[in-house]
Amino acid sequence: MQRFYRRAIKDILENRFLTAITVITIALSILIAAAFALFFVNAGDMLNFWQKGIRMMVYLKTDATEAERLDTKFRLQGLEGVQEAVYISKEEALARLKAQMAHHSALLENLKENPLPDAFEITLKPSTRNSEELGFLAERVQALPGVTEVEYGQQWIQRFTQVINLFSLAGSGIGALFFMATLFIVANTIRLVLYSRRDEIEIMRLVGATDRFIKIPFYLEGMIQGGAGTIIGLLLLYAGYLALALHFAPGMAGGMIQLRFFSVGVCLAVVLGGTLIGWLGCWVSLKQFMK
Amino acid sequence: MSEENADAIIRMFHVHKRYGSKSALKDFSLDIYKNEYLFVTGRSGAGKTTLLKLLYLGEPVTEGQVLVDGMNLSRIARNRIPHLRRKFGIIFQDYKLIPTKTIFENVALVLEAAGRKPSMIAKKVKSVLRMVGMEDRMNAFPQSLSGGEQQRVAVARAAAGDPKIILADEPTGSLDEESAEVIMSFLDTFHSRGATIVIATHDKELLARGHARIIQLRDGQLWSTEPA
Numbered sequence: 001m002q003r004f005y006r007r008a009i010k011d012i013l014e015n016r017f018l019t020a021i022t023v024i025t026i027a028l029s030i031l032i033a034a035a036f037a038l039f040f041v042n043a044g045d046m047l048n049f050w051q052k053g054i055r056m057m058v059y060l061k062t063d064a065t066e067a068e069r070l071d072t073k074f075r076l077q078g079l080e081g082v083q084e085a086v087y088i089s090k091e092e093a094l095a096r097l098k099a100q101m102a103h104h105s106a107l108l109e110n111l112k113e114n115p116l117p118d119a120f121e122i123t124l125k126p127s128t129r130n131s132e133e134l135g136f137l138a139e140r141v142q143a144l145p146g147v148t149e150v151e152y153g154q155q156w157i158q159r160f161t162q163v164i165n166l167f168s169l170a171g172s173g174i175g176a177l178f179f180m181a182t183l184f185i186v187a188n189t190i191r192l193v194l195y196s197r198r199d200e201i202e203i204m205r206l207v208g209a210t211d212r213f214i215k216i217p218f219y220l221e222g223m224i225q226g227g228a229g230t231i232i233g234l235l236l237l238y239a240g241y242l243a244l245a246l247h248f249a250p251g252m253a254g255g256m257i258q259l260r261f262f263s264v265g266v267c268l269a270v271v272l273g274g275t276l277i278g279w280l281g282c283w284v285s286l287k288q289f290m291k
Numbered sequence: 292m293s294e295e296n297a298d299a300i301i302r303m304f305h306v307h308k309r310y311g312s313k314s315a316l317k318d319f320s321l322d323i324y325k326n327e328y329l330f331v332t333g334r335s336g337a338g339k340t341t342l343l344k345l346l347y348l349g350e351p352v353t354e355g356q357v358l359v360d361g362m363n364l365s366r367i368a369r370n371r372i373p374h375l376r377r378k379f380g381i382i383f384q385d386y387k388l389i390p391t392k393t394i395f396e397n398v399a400l401v402l403e404a405a406g407r408k409p410s411m412i413a414k415k416v417k418s419v420l421r422m423v424g425m426e427d428r429m430n431a432f433p434q435s436l437s438g439g440e441q442q443r444v445a446v447a448r449a450a451a452g453d454p455k456i457i458l459a460d461e462p463t464g465s466l467d468e469e470s471a472e473v474i475m476s477f478l479d480t481f482h483s484r485g486a487t488i489v490i491a492t493h494d495k496e497l498l499a500r501g502h503a504r505i506i507q508l509r510d511g512q513l514w515s516t517e518p519a
Contacts, residue, residue: 003403014391200389206347207448208377209404210370 008220015193019225022189026182026229027236030274033178034237034262040171042259047164051129056122056138056152058085064118064146072146076120081128081137090116117148131161179277186281190222194289201290211290219282226278230271234262298324299358300456300487301346306355308341308511315341316511319355323489325455328482330498331491333508339491342508343458346489347379348372360455377405380449380486384461386441388433394420394444395429401451419447423477439470446477456487463494475500 012019058076060069069087076085088096093116098108128137131154138150194201204214238261245259262270301323308316316338323329331339344350345357348364357364360378367375388397395416402412420426423443433441442462449457457478463471475497482488492498498505505517 003409199387200391203387203389204400204404205373206349206376206381206387207401207404208373208452209400210373213373213404 004216004220007217008224011217012221012224015196018189018193018196019221022186022193022225023229023232025185025189026226026274026278027232029178029182029185030230030233030270031236033175033182034233034270035240036171036174036178038237038241038262040167041262043167044164045260047167051126054124054129054134054152056124056134056141056150058120058122058141058144058147059149059151060118060120060146061148062117068146069118072144073120075144076122076141079137079140081125081133082122083125084123085120086123088119088121090114090118093117093119131158182274182277183281183284186222186226186278187284190218190282191285191289193221194218194285198289215286215290218286219279222278222282223275224278226281227271227275229278230274233274234267234270300325300327300360301489302356302358303345304356304358306345306357307353308338308345308350309353314511316345319511319513321506321513323487326482326485326487328488328503329490330503330505331489331508332493332498332505333514334493337508338511339493339508340460341511343381343460343489343491346456346458347376347381373404377401377452378455380452380454380457380481382442382445382449382457382459382462384464386433386438386445388441388444388448390433393430393432394425394436397433397444398429398448398451401448405452415451416447419451420444422450422480423447437470438465439467439473442466442470442474443477446474450477450481454486456489457481459488459490459492461492461494462490463492463497468496471497 058072060072064072073085073087076082091114094108094114097116098105101108122141124134124137128134134152135154138152138154141147142150201214241259241261248259299322301321303319303321306316306319307314319338319342331342333339341350345352345364346359348367352365359375362371362375364375388394389400392400398416398419399412402415407415417426417429420429423446425440425443425447428436428440433444436444442465446462449459459478462474462478466474471494478488478490488503490497490503506513507515507517
């Protein structure tokens with residue numbers, strides 16, 4: 001195997017120009033694809049952060065007794081998907097409203113009686129933070145005896161969910177597209193290398209070299225190029241990420257959201273993926289070339 | 292295929308080779324014996340190169356059977372072709388050396404392909420290069436050598452794997468008289484060590500060297516045989 005590695009390294013050095021083109025092409029493809037992926041990762045974090053803020057307001061009947069209120073709380077906490085149900089009395093609700101509308105407090109001061117109902121504010125479990133589950137939970141809450149109305153920003157939740165789905169779909173689509181493009185580019189550059197060395201391959205065959213003997217160094221070259229291109233692409237992305245993180249991170253959601261790069265595990269997986277693309281590109285070219 | 296000949300290392304039976312509608316060999320049969328020295332001659336286009344190509348499966352036969360050292364080439368599996376080719380040392384008129392490899396690497400390739408150990412390869416390569424007088428140029432690249440020197444390296448490469456058969460297609464075609472004589476003397480040496488030598492040539496001076504059977508092809512058919 002050492003012999004094959006030596007041949008692969010020697011071939012790479014002998015074909016510096018073609019190798020450089022291949023590595024740069026892979027690096028650029030990985031840079032673009034990984035930049036999209038990184039954007040989706042951070043956008044996903046942001047969406048998760050917003051999702052955590054989703055609350056469901058459950059308004060009680062105005063004539064609800066203390067016993068009914070406790071019964072409703074008990075039933076709400078027993079529902080699947082509910083993480084916590086916090087009681088907000090109408091007095092507390094008015095106080096909150098006054099605090100929020102400090103500049104228009106005069107409007108509220110003139111009220112003869114508190115028009116707000118008693119309510120429960122429901123915090124949701126992560127599994128329920130989507131439009132479908134929320135709708136289902138809302139129906140069950142609405143059916144409780146002491147409840148008059150359930151409000152959870154249906155339209156906003158639906159749009160939010162659509163955005164998340166769109167992001168996931170676009171991410172997968174772009175990922176697949178770049179995978180294909182990278183594979184195509186690698187296969188073609190390796191095909192160029194093979195064409196430039198077809199006489200050499202023919203001579204090797206004539207002196208009794210097996211297909212395996214001829215192919216292994218090319219596979220190693222493809223994998224080395226794929227791995228090297230991916231590492232360069234990731235390093236470039238990391239440099240870009242550092243520059244962006246320094247300028248934009250402090251202002252994001254009041255500093256609540258931190259921009260993040262891929263974990264070491266993900267980086268290793270990407271390098272492994274790039275190496276595999278190099279191998280696969282080589283396999284495609286060799287399959288056609290060595291018929 | 293009823294004929295039996297224990298001394299034949301190559302047997303060709305009613306071989307036809309066609310390229311489209313053009314026949315390169317027609318109903319061609321031939322036995323080549325172990326340690327035989329054979330010249331294949333004829334005009335350009337007579338089928339000399341095709342005949343050699345059929346032996347190492349550079350081309351498949353269209354019809355007929357070819358046996359090489361017990362291997363039936365019509366039934367050989369693809370993965371056995373390299374093993375067939377290791378039975379041959381092949382010398383071409385245009386040398387076919389790899390320009391990006393040194394002389395040492397060009398010769399070593401044969402042994403590497405056969406899976407020999409690096410220590411053995413180094414020893415053997417130096418030995419064959421010494422034999423052809425090219426040991427001191429082993430780190431040079433083919434472009435820096437003269438035609439005669441390149442053909443010497445090609446001869447060393449052909450001999451490196453200790454093949455049973457050496458095929459040479461116009462080995463002196465691009466060389467001056469002196470270089471041609473050197474190449475032929477190497478081939479004589481291999482013959483004296485037990486190798487079967489098959490040389491395709493139309494060089495009358497080579498044919499006049501004697502001690503070899505000469506077969507003449509014309510239009511893809513065996514025209515005449517002149518025993519050694």
